[in-house]
Amino acid sequence: MKVAVMGAGAVGCYYGGMLARAGHEVVLIGRPQHVEAVQRDGLRLEAQSFDERVMLSASTGPAAVRGAELVLFCVKSTDTEAAGAQLLPFLTPQTLLLTLQNGTDNADRLRTVVPQEVAAAVVYVATEMAGPGHVRHHGRGELVIEPSSASAAVAQTLIAAGVPTEVSDNVxxxxxxxxxxxxxxxxxxxxxxxxxxxxxxxxxxxxxxxxxxxxxxxxxxxxxxxxxxxxxxxxxxxxxxxxxxxxxxxxxxxxxxxxxxxxxxxxxxxxxxxxxxxxxxxxxxxxxxxxxxxxxx
Structure with a gap:
């Protein structure tokens, strides 16, 4: 699966890194200092049970989302509409945007900006950016996903990548x-x-x-x-x-x-x-x- 992470902070880097580690084609879209470090050395994924360099793509521009089947939408809640508008020209009609954000209304707000399918996810993970291109995992990692046409398949992909995932009718x-x-x-x-x-x-x-x-x-x-x-x-x-x-x-x-x-x-x-x-x-x-x-x- 081709996956883009929009807003590659601690949460986006953790889940993007787990998917890349499982063999999926992942691109991180984030700040220059993190992008430069990932392009040079890969993403250092310091989890509780392993500490590895994961090789994946990284970019500072929204055009990198082009061709992605799944977008992990991880920007701050204050930036939801603006980031969605930046992505819009590069999304395919089949792209699923999965919102991994704090707050209760980000998926609804994103739907006002993009016509593609949007599904909300609830994130239970403790992470931090310990340095440029270095995400540190402190605990947990579960996702609860809203039903959509692709949610079941995405959930199975995440589970296979080591991310406990549930599709729930009460997201x-x-x-x-x-x-x-x-x-x-x-x-x-x-x-x-x-x-x-x-x-x-x-x-x-x-x-x-x-x-x-x-x-x-x-x-x-x-x-x-x-x-x-x-x-x-x-x-x-x-x-x-x-x-x-x-x-x-x-x-x-x-x-x-x-x-x-x-x-x-x-x-x-x-x-x-x-x-x-x-x-x-x-x-x-x-x-x-x-x-x-x-x-x-």
Whole structure:
């Protein structure tokens, strides 16, 4: 299968690297420093059970997507429409775009830009870019994919490449569950610049996380979302299974980049206001992260 990764950060490089390692033709589309390193030395994929150089293509331009049967769409939520428009001239009618992004509405937003089939995916993986062309895997790696004409085949391809993958009829609920996990941890990790395992050891933190989760769950229920069972257990599992992981929001702030906080706690804040659900703790988290971003500007 020919696969293009649009937005080859930590998530895109991990899944693109796993597919390339399994023999698929993969091109990473990303920032110049990573592209140059991959073109020169291959992608260093430092997983929990192996550390290898994976040879694959890399480019800084959207034209590299030409001919791809599958696009792993991994850009930041703030860039969804713009990145989709950049890809549009180079997509074939049969291309499937799989959104591997934080937030609940990226697939819907991408569908307003491209006529090709779009399927949402929920991502459960702990990764970071440890250097140019070097992705480090801290844990997990499962995907939950929305049904589409090609989802079953793509799922089997991913499974064969070592990526646990499930096709689910309730991806909306799974996306909201992932959003709740992000709202519980991302801002706290960004504000403190601590990994999940350290965060939960802090005084009063478990009560703050419980309040964040309670607010998010109330907004989801007001939206009519059917959440998976035991959200609280899933929240606890994050710190247990990814203790060394810094949130993507923390990584963005550490690099002086704009984060996705408007699509995480900020999204809960906006939907809560629209639905008459109070979200004061999410408001505080959103406000603090935005202040830290403005401090760096």
């Amino acid at each position: 909306r609920g799974a996306l909201w569950a992932k959003l709740i996990l992000n709202c519980a941890y991302n801002a706290l990790s960004a504000i403190t610049q601590l990994p999940y395992g350290r965060i939960v050891q802090g005084e009063g933190v478990k009560d703050v996380i419980a309040s964040l989760v309670s607010e998010c769950t109330a907004v989801a229920q007001a939206e009519g979302v059917i959440l998976p069972p035991d959200i609280d257990g899933a929240v606890r599992k994050i710190a247990a299974t990814m203790p060394t992981q810094f949130s993507s929001t923390a990584q963005d702030l550490a690099r002086g980049k704009r984060s996705e906080i408007d699509h995480l706690n900020g999204f809960i804040l906006r939907r809560g206001e629209a639905l008459g659900v109070a979200t004061p703790v999410n408001r505080v988290m959103h406000t603090l992260v935005r202040l830290l971003e403005s401090k760096q500007a």
